[in-house]
Amino acid sequence: MRLAAFTLIAAAALLRAADGPGTVPAGSASNKPDQERVETPPPPFTDGIFPCSNCHATQPVNRTRRELKDMHTDIDLRHDETHRWCLDCHDATNRDFLHLASGERIPFEESYLLCGQCHGEKLRDWRAGVHGRRTGNWNGTKSYLLCAHCHNPHQPRFHALAPKPAPRPPARPSR
Amino acid sequence: MENDAKHNSENLSRRGFAAAAAGAATWILTSCGPKRLYEVPKDRLRTKISELEQRYQQRYHEHINVADTQPMAGVEYAYALDLSRCIGCRRCVYACVAENNQSRDPQIQWIRVLSMEKEKGVDLAHADPYYNPPEVPEEGHFYMPVQCQHCENPPCTKVCPTAATWKERDGIVVIDYDWCIGCRYCMAACPYGARHFNWAEPEIPTAEINPNTHYLGNRPRTKGVVEKCTFCIQRTRTGRYPACEEVCPVGARKFGNLLDAGSEIRYIIEHKRVFVLKEDLNTVPRFFYFYAT
Ligand code: SF4
Numbered sequence: 299m300r301l302a303a304f305t306l307i308a309a310a311a312l313l314r315a316a317d318g319p320g321t322v323p324a325g326s327a328s329n330k331p332d333q334e335r336v337e338t339p340p341p342p343f344t345d346g347i348f349p350c351s352n353c354h355a356t357q358p359v360n361r362t363r364r365e366l367k368d369m370h371t372d373i374d375l376r377h378d379e380t381h382r383w384c385l386d387c388h389d390a391t392n393r394d395f396l397h398l399a400s401g402e403r404i405p406f407e408e409s410y411l412l413c414g415q416c417h418g419e420k421l422r423d424w425r426a427g428v429h430g431r432r433t434g435n436w437n438g439t440k441s442y443l444l445c446a447h448c449h450n451p452h453q454p455r456f457h458a459l460a461p462k463p464a465p466r467p468p469a470r471p472s473r
Numbered sequence: 474m475e476n477d478a479k480h481n482s483e484n485l486s487r488r489g490f491a492a493a494a495a496g497a498a499t500w501i502l503t504s505c506g507p508k509r510l511y512e513v514p515k516d517r518l519r520t521k522i523s524e525l526e527q528r529y530q531q532r533y534h535e536h537i538n539v540a541d542t543q544p545m546a547g548v549e550y551a552y553a554l555d556l557s558r559c560i561g562c563r564r565c566v567y568a569c570v571a572e573n574n575q576s577r578d579p580q581i582q583w584i585r586v587l588s589m590e591k592e593k594g595v596d597l598a599h600a601d602p603y604y605n606p607p608e609v610p611e612e613g614h615f616y617m618p619v620q621c622q623h624c625e626n627p628p629c630t631k632v633c634p635t636a637a638t639w640k641e642r643d644g645i646v647v648i649d650y651d652w653c654i655g656c657r658y659c660m661a662a663c664p665y666g667a668r669h670f671n672w673a674e675p676e677i678p679t680a681e682i683n684p685n686t687h688y689l690g691n692r693p694r695t696k697g698v699v700e701k702c703t704f705c706i707q708r709t710r711t712g713r714y715p716a717c718e719e720v721c722p723v724g725a726r727k728f729g730n731l732l733d734a735g736s737e738i739r740y741i742i743e744h745k746r747v748f749v750l751k752e753d754l755n756t757v758p759r760f761f762y763f764y765a766t
Contacts, residue, residue: 426737
């Protein structure tokens with residue numbers, strides 16, 4: 299169910315891709331010609347949640363790890379949750395950004411850099427076009443999805459989904 | 474003298490007749506009756522195709538565009554499928570049916586997804602195409618979609634008595650449905666079960682017809698002909714990805730140009746564990762299975 303919702307978000311994001319896609323450098327591992335541009339749709343924010351500073355700018359920063367009671371109660375963190383918490387990825391001083399382990403701030407459009415800190419081999423494959431879905435042209439402009447379009451960053455594991463109907467077995471001749 | 478001249482002119486006219494007869498015979502052989510696409514003179518092709526479009530118009534009450542896009546230079550297509558990702562959801566099967574105007578009833582599906590047990594590995598003898606659990610993937614199972622492998626050395630094209638099926642320059646194995654006589658030799662020759670026969674007049678709801686077709690691909694077929702995956706020739710020859718590649722929710726499907734060293738297909742072949750189905754038959758498939766992790 300959640301995956302279905304996510305797929306919807308991804309689809310909606312894809313539709314919106316026209317009004318402001320980010321561009322991913324085609325990757326270090328490859329020697330792709332310039333025409334092989336790769337585009338990503340905007341990050342899949344829940345409606346109305348971005349920019350985060352709308353609310354957070356006026357709030358004091360509370361760095362203590364705690365259970366969230368008032369806001370973001372829908373987030374059930376299952377992503378190495380024993381070691382990590384919101385501010386390990388979200389930037390406390392500018393809420394509209396994420397940050398890397400180095401402290402370097404990155405926009406949500408480049409969240410793959412953050413994911414790639416731990417999942418380096420996935421990032422490498424994603425850049426080469428091997429991990430994740432690509433749409434568009436095999437010999438021209440392609441669209442990638444960001445990691446977060448398919449994997450909920452707070453619960454990245456894929457959820458099972460219902461298969462489409464099985465083929466009909468061939469009919470036996472009647473005698 | 475006079476006699477000689479007479480003899481000469483008679484000779485000439487006889488020779489002239491022979492030449493004319495040969496010319497007529499050639500004309501009859503080359504311009505009457507249906508042709509395989511590659512034999513049709515380019516100037517006649519458009520007429521032939523617009524005739525076809527008119528026939529479709531009558532049958533489906535909709536304009537169906539039949540393209541004859543030629544292979545691109547320096548391109549040979551290949552496909553790769555990540556077995557460590559596929560979850561057996563069959564989204565690809567139905568995207569293929571819709572894109573390629575496959576008959577809904579009787580049911581024809583160019584892609585068949587096999588469910589296999591992880592313990593047994595790739596074991597076609599124990600594969601199940603009819604699996605139908607409420608949710609996939611199932612515990613202990615993996616899934617292997619099978620479709621036309623576009624072999625480098627295709628057994629199917631060799632057995633066709635009318636040469637109605639052949640391999641194009643860009644590696645796509647195609648069928649000219651107008652030349653197929655329905656003998657189904659190719660189906661017997663194909664080791665992958667990739668070819669399907671129209672046992673009855675194919676039925677597609679008019680609203681679901683895809684009007685963007687290719688002569689050698691998804692144009693509507695009739696009863697009595699064989700069909701199969703064409704790597705979405707109508708899309709890929711214009712640079713697009715095949716329909717199954719774009720729909721896969723887990724991104725297990727990869728497609729590209731084998732001759733382009735920077736393509737994802739080459740990256741996969743060079744960096745991942747890759748195998749082909751029934752390698753021992755020396756069919757040399759252009760369809761690779763791989764494990765990304
Ligand atoms: S759509 Fe992708 S995951 Fe689903 S069966 Fe086809 S290849 Fe497998």
